[in-house]
Amino acid sequence: MxxxxxxxxxxxxVRMNYAAIAVELAAHGVRATPDEVQRAEWRARVRLDDEVFAPASGAASTESGSSAGRYVRLILEALGVTDDAVAEAMAEWRHAYNAPAGLFTxxxxxxxxxxxxxxxxxxxxxxxxxxxxxxxxxxxxxxxxxxxxxxxxxxxxxxxxxxxxxxxxxxxxxxxxxxxxxxxxxxxxxxxxxxxxxxxxxxxxxxxxxxxxxxxxxxxxxxxxxxxxxxxxxxxxxxxxxxxGPVAAPKRSLSETTAVARSSSAGSAGATDPRGEARELSRVA
The missing domain is CATH 3.40.50.1000 (HAD superfamily/HAD-like)
Incomplete structure (x- = not known):
């Protein structure tokens, strides 16, 4: 029982603020909707596990900077972004974005x-x-x-x-x-x-x-x-x-599926001000 x-x-x-990521990508010339970022993250999650955590047999930390950096790269690759300059800029943004809690808001x-x-x-x-x-x-x-x-x-x-x-x-x-x-x-x-x-x-x-x-x-x-x-x-x-084998889940719009974080005293909800969310991408599990 x-x-x-x-x-x-x-x-x-808790899920990451896909809207905030989309806004930052746009600042670097990459057009992606929050829904597209979400689907890219789903793909990146599987690759991160297969390429980083599975081979390490428990030795690789989900909290390490290298794991978080690889996660960012995989999300960008899933979006078709291969520009190293964009990847480096997004990695810097992720590291500084409302530390220490990160993007999970x-x-x-x-x-x-x-x-x-x-x-x-x-x-x-x-x-x-x-x-x-x-x-x-x-x-x-x-x-x-x-x-x-x-x-x-x-x-x-x-x-x-x-x-x-x-x-x-x-x-x-x-x-x-x-x-x-x-x-x-x-x-x-x-x-x-x-x-x-x-x-x-x-x-x-x-x-x-x-x-x-x-x-x-x-x-x-x-x-x-x-x-x-x-x-x-x-x-x-x-x-x-x-x-x-896998069965694809029905596509849902972000407005239907994303519940935005309630505002804390130090920030506002991500759907209206995605740059104001306070979390860090390094927490991946």
């Missing part, structure tokens, strides 16, 4: 209903995030913190995913056994493998069916992931997806 569900933060409960539109559903079903809900000490404040600003029982920030606990110790800390906080908890995240090598190393099941977020056939359950967003967990491990839709 599942008694707890743990969530990643970046690209799971927008609540995923499925985050709040997912947390509400988990709590309504009596599940303990927690966050396990590779972060720099800012994720709790971000979740508070976005109004998600009250729906969580606890938050584990890697900078605070001294260990980061995929190290199984951070997952075991979550199990201790929730007072559940590994078989009674499921983890939801966006990176296979960091989230799925890390959770499994601690004995937990995991659901991989795959919003556009880009991960291909993986040996785990997958869902297009965090609300769908919670529903999948509540249905149990034998869900027929998931088995079909594994057998027949």
């Amino acid at each position: 599942i008694r707890a569900v743990f969530f990643d933060a970046g690209n799971t409960l 927008v609540a995923d539109p499925s985050a709040e209903p997912a947390l509400e559903l988990a709590r309504a079903r009596g599940l303990t809900a927690g966050v396990i995030s590779n972060s720099n000490g800012t994720i709790r404040a971000t979740l508070r600003t976005l109004g998600l913190l009250p729906s969580l029982d606890f938050v584990l920030d890697s900078a605070e606990v001294g260990v980061e995913k995929p190290d199984p110790r951070i997952f075991r800390l979550a199990l201790e906080r929730a007072r559940v056994a590994p078989r009674e908890a499921v983890y939801v995240g966006d990176l296979y090598s960091v989230d799925v493998r890390g959770a499994r190393a601690a004995g937990l099941d995991a659901v991989l977020l795959d919003p556009a069916g880009l991960w291909g056939a993986r040996d785990c359950r997958s869902a297009p967003d965090v609300l769908a992931a919670v529903r999948l967990i509540l249905r149990g491990p034998g869900d027929s839709e998931t088995r079909s997806r594994r057998a027949h």
Whole structure:
């Protein structure tokens, strides 16, 4: 019986400010809509995992400058941008953009209903995030913190995913056994493998069916992931997806899918002033 569900933060409960990235790209002569940036990030996420985290077998940190720099490059490549000058300018902008919290300022539109559903079903809900000490404040600003029982920030606990110790800390906080908890995240090598190393099941977020056939359950967003967990491990839709390959998610406009962060006392919401958001791209998991 599942008694707890743990969530990643970046690209799971919280997404980056695609509008801010589009505005900065325009300043360097690159035309891209926020929706196009979002789709490019989805592709970059898979490549980052395959090219950086999978080969490293846990040795590469999601919090390192090199990982963040590679992430930026992959997003630009997915947009068709190969100009080194633009890549360098975007890397500098990313590094300086409202440090230390970065670009992750927008609540995923499925985050709040997912947390509400988990709590309504009596599940303990927690966050396990590779972060720099800012994720709790971000979740508070976005109004998600009250729906969580606890938050584990890697900078605070001294260990980061995929190290199984951070997952075991979550199990201790929730007072559940590994078989009674499921983890939801966006990176296979960091989230799925890390959770499994601690004995937990995991659901991989795959919003556009880009991960291909993986040996785990997958869902297009965090609300769908919670529903999948509540249905149990034998869900027929998931088995079909594994057998027949990725299925593209229906295209949704940014206005329909992006929930903008509530303003903090030091900044304003990204949809109206995307340059005013306060997060850093270095937090990728």
